Amino acid sequence: NAGVTQTPKFQVLKTGQSMTLQCAQDMNHEYMSWYRQDPGMGLRLIHYSVGAGITDQGEVPNGYNVSRSTTEDFPLRLLSAAPSQTSVYFCASGSVGRTEAFFGQGTRLTVV
Amino acid sequence: DAKTTQPTSMDCAEGRAANLPCNHSTISGNEYVYWYRQIHSQGPQYIIHGLKNNETNEMASLIITEDRKSSTLILPHATLRDTAVYYCIVRVGGSSGSARQLTFGSGTQLTVLP
Numbered sequence: 001n002a003g004v005t006q007t008p009k010f011q012v013l014k015t016g017q018s019m020t021l022q023c024a025q026d027m028n029h030e031y032m033s034w035y036r037q038d039p040g041m042g043l044r045l046i047h048y049s050v051g052a053g054i055t056d057q058g059e060v061p062n063g064y065n066v067s068r069s070t071t072e073d074f075p076l077r078l079l080s081a082a083p084s085q086t087s088v089y090f091c092a093s094g095s096v097g098r099t100e101a102f103f104g105q106g107t108r109l110t111v112v
Numbered sequence: 113d114a115k116t117t118q119p120t121s122m123d124c125a126e127g128r129a130a131n132l133p134c135n136h137s138t139i140s141g142n143e144y145v146y147w148y149r150q151i152h153s154q155g156p157q158y159i160i161h162g163l164k165n166n167e168t169n170e171m172a173s174l175i176i177t178e179d180r181k182s183s184t185l186i187l188p189h190a191t192l193r194d195t196a197v198y199y200c201i202v203r204v205g206g207s208s209g210s211a212r213q214l215t216f217g218s219g220t221q222l223t224v225l226p
Contacts, residue, residue, distance in 0.1 A: 035214075035216075045215070088153065105154060
């Protein structure tokens with residue numbers, strides 16, 4: 001019963017490097033979202049998807065790209081990492097038939 | 113989504129009820145109140161939600177005032193494992209609203225004391 005799985009758990013990048021944060025869910029949920037959480041703050045929505053092939057921007061989308069080619073996966077791409085993107089990233093999923101969102105355990109990203 | 117106001121922090125003795133307040137005076141008629149918690153930087157966990165009636169589940173109870181401008185989350189017998197940041201979120205809900213987009217404030221840091 002995996003739920004929402006995020007990889008990697010920790011990552012250190014140099015400024016300007018690119019990388020993809022992976023998120024997979026095995027609950028056949030329609031909705032998937034990415035959030036970032038800076039120290040002492042609540043989560044902020046980056047991008048979300050309501051189904052395969054459909055994505056939309058959240059509150060803080062700049063510097064991030066997403067795609068949703070399958071129901072299960074929703075990767076988050078950083079094309080050119082910046083120190084301001086140092087944060088903890090959470091992926092979440094949810095279903096039309098369920099009220100609650102299910103969150104992964106997070107990816108702790110440091111950009112130096 | 114309606115704005116919410118929560119105290120920054122609260123303490124509660126282990127075994128006692130923890131009552132966490134939330135003000136949402138601009139809530140609209142079709143907006144629900146959701147509660148999530150985040151234990152020690154883990155991913156947030158759904159607790160409970162409601163529209164206008166009081167709700168109870170295995171984790172907590174939710175009391176919503178008659179005018180819906182405020183609510184209280186009640187953990188009936190708090191344990192040390194309930195120490196967490198508790199978020200009150202108001203948004204259009206029902207079966208599709210909560211899971212898709214959530215707006216988190218700073219929440220309330222609840223510390224359960226032994």
